[in-house]
Amino acid sequence: MPMLISVVAAVITRGDRILACRRNAGREAGGLWEFPGGKIESGESPAEALVREIREELGVGIQVGELLHRGSTPVNGRIVDLRCYWASLTDATPSTSTDHDALRWFRRDELRDIEWPEPDRPAVALLLDGARTNA
Incomplete structure (x- = not known):
């Protein structure tokens, strides 16, 4: 059974902009754009993990909002269970990342013009279809 x-x-x-980050070339999915985040550690809630990951990667604080999308995707013999949450910055705007070589704010219609890893694509499709947070 594949690892989850x-x-x-x-x-x-x-x-009207959404932050996307391009993964460093030497990493898995290098060169692809993604929503920032990372793995949930033992004992963390998804929201706690997301706040921690954004602080570690981007050096900024966020407020986690509603779930936009959750899906499971097979990737390199594993199953990636990805939860994408709406979020807003609580302090500075990020300018660098520990995991990415570029950060950029895109209009929704521009999201279709960049290459995304498979797990992120359903959330991108929802955004292109006009999904909005109720928060």
Whole structure:
């Protein structure tokens, strides 16, 4: 049975823009754009993991909102269980990342013009279809 990896990601909005981050070239899925986040550690709730991961990767605080999408995708012999949450910045705007070589704020319609890893694609499709948070 494939190993299950539980992952969270933040769909961080600023006005009409959404933050996407390009993975460093040497990493798995290098060169692809993704929503920032990471693995849920033992004993953490998804929201706690997301706050920690964004602080570690981007050096900023967020407020976690509603779940946008959750899905499981086979990737390299594992199952990635990805939960994408709406999120908003609580302090500074990120300018660098420990896991990414580029950060960029995209309009929704621009999300279709960049390459995403398979687990992120359902959330991107929802955003392109106009999904909104109720928060």
